[in-house]
Amino acid sequence: MSVLxxxxxxxxxxxxxxxxxxxxxxxxxxxxxxxxxxxxxPSGSGKTTLLNMxxxxxxxxxxxxxxxxxxxxxxxxxxxxxxxxxxxxxxxQFYNLMPMLNAARNVELPLLLTKLSGKQxxxxxxxxxxxxxxxxxxxxxxxxxxxxxxxxxxIARAIxxxxxxxxxxxxxxxxxxxxxxxxxRMLQLLNQKFNKTIVMVTHDPAAAKYAKxxxxxxKGEFVEExxxx
Amino acid sequence: xxGLFSQIGTVIVMNIRxxxxxxxxxxxxxxxxxxxxxxxxxxxxxxxxxxxxLDGTGxxxxxxxxxxxxxxxxxxxxxxxxxxxxxxxxxxxTTTDGQPFYSAELYVVVDGIKKSSGTEVNIPMRGIxxxxxxxxxxxxxxxxxxxEPGTNELIVGQGVLxxxxxxxxxxxxxxxxxxxxxVGVFSTGGSAFESxxxxxxxxxxxxxxxxxxFQTMRIRLAEPGNVDGIREMIENDPRLILxxxxxxxxxATQGEALQGIVFxxxxxxIVMGLGALAGALNTMYTSVASRSAEIATLRAIGxxxxxxxxxxxxxxxxxxxxxxxxxxxxxYLFMDGLTTATMGPGFTQVVFTxxxxxxxxxxxxxxxxxxxxxxxxxxxxxxxxLPVITAFQKAT
Ligand SMILES: Nc1ncnc2c1ncn2[C@@H]1O[C@H](COP(=O)(O)OP(=O)(O)OP(=O)(O)O)[C@@H](O)[C@H]1O
Ligand SMILES: [Mg+2]
Numbered sequence: 001m002s003v004l005x006x007x008x009x010x011x012x013x014x015x016x017x018x019x020x021x022x023x024x025x026x027x028x029x030x031x032x033x034x035x036x037x038x039x040x041x042p043s044g045s046g047k048t049t050l051l052n053m054x055x056x057x058x059x060x061x062x063x064x065x066x067x068x069x070x071x072x073x074x075x076x077x078x079x080x081x082x083x084x085x086x087x088x089x090x091x092x093q094f095y096n097l098m099p100m101l102n103a104a105r106n107v108e109l110p111l112l113l114t115k116l117s118g119k120q121x122x123x124x125x126x127x128x129x130x131x132x133x134x135x136x137x138x139x140x141x142x143x144x145x146x147x148x149x150x151x152x153x154x155i156a157r158a159i160x161x162x163x164x165x166x167x168x169x170x171x172x173x174x175x176x177x178x179x180x181x182x183x184x185r186m187l188q189l190l191n192q193k194f195n196k197t198i199v200m201v202t203h204d205p206a207a208a209k210y211a212k213x214x215x216x217x218x219k220g221e222f223v224e225e226x227x228x229x
Numbered sequence: 230x231x232g233l234f235s236q237i238g239t240v241i242v243m244n245i246r247x248x249x250x251x252x253x254x255x256x257x258x259x260x261x262x263x264x265x266x267x268x269x270x271x272x273x274x275x276x277x278x279x280x281x282x283l284d285g286t287g288x289x290x291x292x293x294x295x296x297x298x299x300x301x302x303x304x305x306x307x308x309x310x311x312x313x314x315x316x317x318x319x320x321x322x323t324t325t326d327g328q329p330f331y332s333a334e335l336y337v338v339v340d341g342i343k344k345s346s347g348t349e350v351n352i353p354m355r356g357i358x359x360x361x362x363x364x365x366x367x368x369x370x371x372x373x374x375x376x377e378p379g380t381n382e383l384i385v386g387q388g389v390l391x392x393x394x395x396x397x398x399x400x401x402x403x404x405x406x407x408x409x410x411x412v413g414v415f416s417t418g419g420s421a422f423e424s425x426x427x428x429x430x431x432x433x434x435x436x437x438x439x440x441x442x443f444q445t446m447r448i449r450l451a452e453p454g455n456v457d458g459i460r461e462m463i464e465n466d467p468r469l470i471l472x473x474x475x476x477x478x479x480x481a482t483q484g485e486a487l488q489g490i491v492f493x494x495x496x497x498x499i500v501m502g503l504g505a506l507a508g509a510l511n512t513m514y515t516s517v518a519s520r521s522a523e524i525a526t527l528r529a530i531g532x533x534x535x536x537x538x539x540x541x542x543x544x545x546x547x548x549x550x551x552x553x554x555x556x557x558x559x560x561y562l563f564m565d566g567l568t569t570a571t572m573g574p575g576f577t578q579v580v581f582t583x584x585x586x587x588x589x590x591x592x593x594x595x596x597x598x599x600x601x602x603x604x605x606x607x608x609x610x611x612x613x614x615l616p617v618i619t620a621f622q623k624a625t
Contacts, residue, residue, distance in 0.1 A: 051621070052618050057528075057618055058617075081532070081533055084530070090530065092526070092621065098526075100242075113232050113236070
C-alpha cells in the first residue's frame with residue numbers, strides 16, 4: 001500500500017490574545033491509501049485541528065504535510081481550494097447542507113467545480129444518492145429529512161466527485177445509535193468497496209470499532225491502538 | 230477560474246432563496262433606498278418641470294424690453310414715450326398693415342386663493358393688446374372668448390384655473406376696488422403665461438392708476454435671436470434707460486435662480502442616502518453572519534472566495550435595485566404630471582408640472598446602485614475573508 005498522507009515534524013499553536021496555546025509540538029504520522037483511521041481523544045486535544053490541517057483548511061505553524069507526493073501546507077489559498085475540490089470530501093457533525101437547496105442540488109455542489117456537463121452532473125448525483133440509498137429523496141429539502149438522512153446526503157456530496165480522501169469530524173455525534181451504525185456501515189463500505197481513505201474524528205468507542213485502526217490523541221501526542229482485523 | 234460563474238450563480242440562488250429568513254430587515258433596506266430615490270426624483274422632477282415651463286415661456290423671436298436693472302417684469306417701468314422711441318429701432322418685424330410689431334404690456338399682481346393650501350398668493354395679471362396675442366405663438370382660447378377692449382373683462386390661463394379658486398368662466402372677481410368678469414380661458418402650450426390673467430392694457434392702466442406707462446415691451450424680431458439693432462439704439466439714446474434681451478434668454482436667466490432646487494434635492498438625497506447605506510450595510514452584515522456556516526462549507530468543498538464575495542454583493546445590489554425601482558415607480562405614479570404652483574420670478578406664482586424623464590430615472594437608479602454597491606462591498610469582503618474552519622466549529 002502506498003502512503004497517502006505524511007506529516008513531518010508538524011508544529012501547531014494558536015495565539016489567543018497574549019496567550020500562546022501549543023497543540024502539537026512535533027507531530028509525525030503517516031496514513032496509507034485505503035486506510036480507515038479513527039482519531040479519539042479528550043476534548044481540546046486537537047482532533048479537529050489535526051483534521052483541518054489534513055483537509056487543507058488550516059495550516060501548521062511549522063513542519064510539512066505531504067499528500068500523495070505533493071506538499072500541501074505551502075499551497076496558496078486558491079490552489080488549496082482546488083486541491084480540496086479534487087481530493088477531499090468533508091463530512092461534518094451537523095451535516096452542513098445548504099438549507100435552501102434540495103438533496104440533489106446539495107450533492108451537485110462539488111461538481112460545479114468540475115468540467116462535467118449538466119447531464120453528466122445529474123447522472124453522477126443520481127449514482128451518489130443511490131449509493132446512500134436516497135435516490136427517492138432527490139427533490140427533498142434538508143428540513144424535510146431526518147438527521148440520518150441529512151448525513152447520508154452529506155456523504156453523497158462528499159463522494160460525488162470521487163475524491164480519494166474522506167474527512168469526517170464526529171459524523172455520528174448528532175445521531176442515535178441505530179442511525180449512527182447505519183452511517184458508519186456506509187463509511188465502512190466506502191472504505192472497503194471503493195477504497196476511500198477515511199480519517200474520522202469521534203468520541204464514540206463504538207464508532208471507532210468500524211475503523212481499521214484508532215489513534216488516541218493526548219496532549220499533542222499519539223498513542224496508537226490495536227489494529228482491528 | 231473554471232466554473233466560477235456556476236459557483237457564483239449557485240451562491241446567488243441560495244442567497245435569494247434565503248431572503249425570506251431575513252424578510253423584515255431586507256424589506257427595511259429596500260424601503261430605505263426607495264424613499265431616498267423617491268425624494269431625489271421628486272426634487273429633480275420639480276426643477277425639471279419648472280425649468281421646462283420657463284424654457285417654454287421664452288421665445289427666440291420675441292425681444293423683451295425692461296427698465297434697466299429691474300430684476301423682473303414686476304418692477305420694470307417704461308413710459309409711453311420710451312415705447313414710441315424703441316418702436317422705431319431697426320430689426321423689428323412689421324405687422325401685415327405695415328406697423329412695427331410690438332406689444333406694450335402691464336404686469337401687476339392680484340390676490341388669489343390657492344386651492345391646495347387655501348393660502349393667499351400673488352397671481353400675475355397682464356395688460357395686453359391684440360398684437361400681444363399675435364406676438365405669442367401658441368396662444369389659443371380654449372373656452373369662452375377674448376376680452377372686449379375697453380371693458381372690465383379678463384381671460385384666465387389654464388394653469389390658474391386648476392390651481393386657484395374663483396376664476397371659473399362667467400365668474401365675477403374683485404381686486405381692490407375693481408371688478409372684473411371672467412369671459413374666457415386661454416392656453417399657451419404649457420408655458421408660464423398660463424399662470425397669468427390677461428386683460429385689456431388700457432383698462433389695467435386705468436384701474437391700477439398706471440397713467441400712460443407700461444412695464445414691458447414685447448417686440449417681434451425681424452430676425453429671430455437678433456436684438457442688436459434695438460440694443461444699439463437703447464445704448465445710444467440717453468433718454469432710454471432700458472435693457473433688451475430675447476425672451477428665451479430672459480426667462481432662462483430667471484430659471485437659473487431655481488437651480489438651487491436641484492442642489493438642495495441632491496443634498497437631501499445624499500444625506501438620506503447615507504442613512505439608507507447604513508441600513509444596507511447592517512442588512513448585509515447580518516446576511517453574511519447568518520450564512521457564515523454555509524459560506525465556510527462551500528469554501529471547504531472548494532468554492533472560491535470570489536463566489537462568496539459576488540454572491541453577497543449581488544444580494545445587496547438586487548435589494549437596492551428593487552428599492553430604486555420601487556422609489557422611481559412611486560415618484561412616477563404620484564409625482565409625474567402633478568401640477569402645482571410655486572413662487573416664480575418676481576414673487577408671483579408660476580404654475581408648472583413635475584416632469585420625470587428617462588435621464589432622471591437613470592439618476593435615481595444610479596443612486597440606488599451606488600448604495601447597493603457600497604453597502605454590499607464591505608460585508609462581501611468579510612464573507613470572502615471568512616475562515617474556512619468556521620464550517621467545522623460546533624453549535625451554530
Ligand atoms: N481558531 C482557533 N483559535 C484559537 N484556539 C483554537 C482555535 N481552534 C482551536 N483552538 C484551540 O485548540 C485546542 C484544540 O482544539 P480542537 O478543536 O482541535 O480540539 P478537539 O480535540 O477537536 O476538541 P473537541 O473534542 O471538543 O472537538 C483547543 O484548546 C482550542 O481551544
Ligand atoms: Mg473537535
